[in-house]
Amino acid sequence: MPRSERARLVFTDVDETLITRKSLFDFLDFYCAGRYGAEGARRAARVRDDLTARTAAGLPRADANREYFRAWRGEPVAAVEEWARRWFTERSAAEGFYVREVAAELRGHRAAGASIALVSGSFRPLLQPIADAVGAEHVLCARPERCGRVYTGALIGAPVIGEEKRRLVRELLAQYAHIDPADCYGYGDDASDLPMLAEVGHAVLVGGGAGAGRR
Template identity: 80%
Template sequence: MPMSDRPRLVFTDVDQTLITCKSLFEFLDYYAAGRYGAEGARRAAAVREDLCARTAAGLPREEANRVYYRAWRREPVAAVEEWARRWFAERSADKGFYVRRVAEELRAHRSQGASIALVSGSFRPLLEPLAEAVGAAHVLCARLDRCGRVYTGALVGAPVIGDEKRRLVRELLARYAHIDPADCYGYGDDASDLPMLGEVGHAVRVGALAGG
């Protein structure tokens, strides 16, 4: 069977791989300023500055993800979902939003029958509009804990970075026993994506494509 006719999965990181920005920070700024005005913008900037300082001091990225999500404590899930769709609609209209070559390659994979999986440390409200736009069938991402209708600021399970990305990729591959991982593709831009990329036969480092 020709390679293009074989069933396969295509895994892609999101920030600075499929899209050119760091969506978690951009969305936090957008949401905080939009809902809470100048005070919200100040709080979002403080979160960013604190994380930058901690990361520079050696805080692992997994822990940095946990710190980031604490900013969403007590935020209503419905409001976050609404504002995430609003952010995506506005931001994705920008010509430079997508990493063009990666988006084109994903379209080509889909036209050949492949299923796309987004694999990201981001969370579902921010990723679902993107998944719909690119036709991704799967979203493997951070899960935020809830208490009723609001977020608690805690993660359920591990941050989706490094080895956790690999675990989620393996888990999805196990659900498709008829698909050979050697026929699958992976796209990532960072060293933390290497564990995920190591699970597929065709790994693409796309840092050089950002902005292309």
Template identity: 55%
Template sequence: MPTDTRSARTRSPRPATPPSLPAPSRPPGRMRPEQSPRRLVFFDVDETLIGMKSGPDFLRHHFTQVHGAAGAHRADELLGALAGLPRAEANRRFHRAFRGCPAAQAETAARQWYEERSRADGFYLPTTLAALRRHRAEGASVALVSGTFPPVLAAIAEAVGAQFTLGAALQRCGPRLTGELIGPPAIGEGKRTLVHRLLARHPDIDPADCWAYGDHPTDLPMLHSVGHAVMVAPDGTHTAVHPHTADTAGGR
């Protein structure tokens, strides 16, 4: 869920050579019954794990693929109309742009978008990608928490080996999308709720032992839900965030 429609922020120049791209992994969200994560690590996606706003970029890409130059113009009009709206409302309106789109077409388009964009320099933020790989190597299970377009989130999660994707679902009517979300957008308190729900499914895991990464003040409810929180700056620098004891001790 939320697709991040906040205005673009200036970033420092990215390395000319991107980090090696993650190899495709098994689909996220599926763990064998006997498996139990030792620790959970939560990652925001846009401008935290990757160096762009995936939702708006996918919208332009998809509309251009389907409708050509007129589609690109229409996408820019839609995105412009979202500027200045509260982020949760902007996220809901963003998804309404896909009303009537066949769900299978959206999923295929998201995979194609990922294949194209992930080859570009700076698609992944090297410091965050390295942290994700380190956590996985240490036995942690990764959850991506985002309001981006759900098929886009699924494509990124599969590539980096995330076991869980946390966000709103897309409502369908038969084979087509209605443009509405099932559940609140994964923004602000919505992210905290999703994190707490996953933690509640794993009562043996202490939230104080878990990690979370975000880039925006609206990520703080999620960051304050775990014992180890990291804010990612536009240049990829990681800064520790002091957790809220009440959240990590019993807020789930």
């Protein structure tokens, strides 16, 4: 683990990189079943199964991410935030919630004085409790549109996947002119994380994907 005194930023994907779950689908199941019972559980399963099948048939992940957020149309923001806190409390208490090696790396980076940024296609109600738990200062994520007290089902801006991750990483790096991107670290698990990882000097592809490892 790094122990250098040089200032650095550390960027990490979340789902299946820092945590072992796919947060968006897991939370949709948790929320719909908890709030609406059996019918809610069936609704969540339909959304999940439809998007899984369409992605397997070639729907780009960015489009699938945008489609996912349509499932939240009309849901009260306050209720989603409350259930997100419940989700994190329950899931994080279970063994194996975090990817142990990545969580340990982040602790090492923080001990060396680095600032942590979560970069995810998920949204802030799910990510903020994780950020608080691992000491992340920045959360770069999807921004569901609101109308009054409810979600509209639309996103503000692009889904945070692929090139949008790269853009957000570059934007944050630009705010830290004293930090050399070559000194920074990135963690991801999927080919869609590669644009983000290409922006830092030390990239780690987590898991069994082709090219996994550190550079």
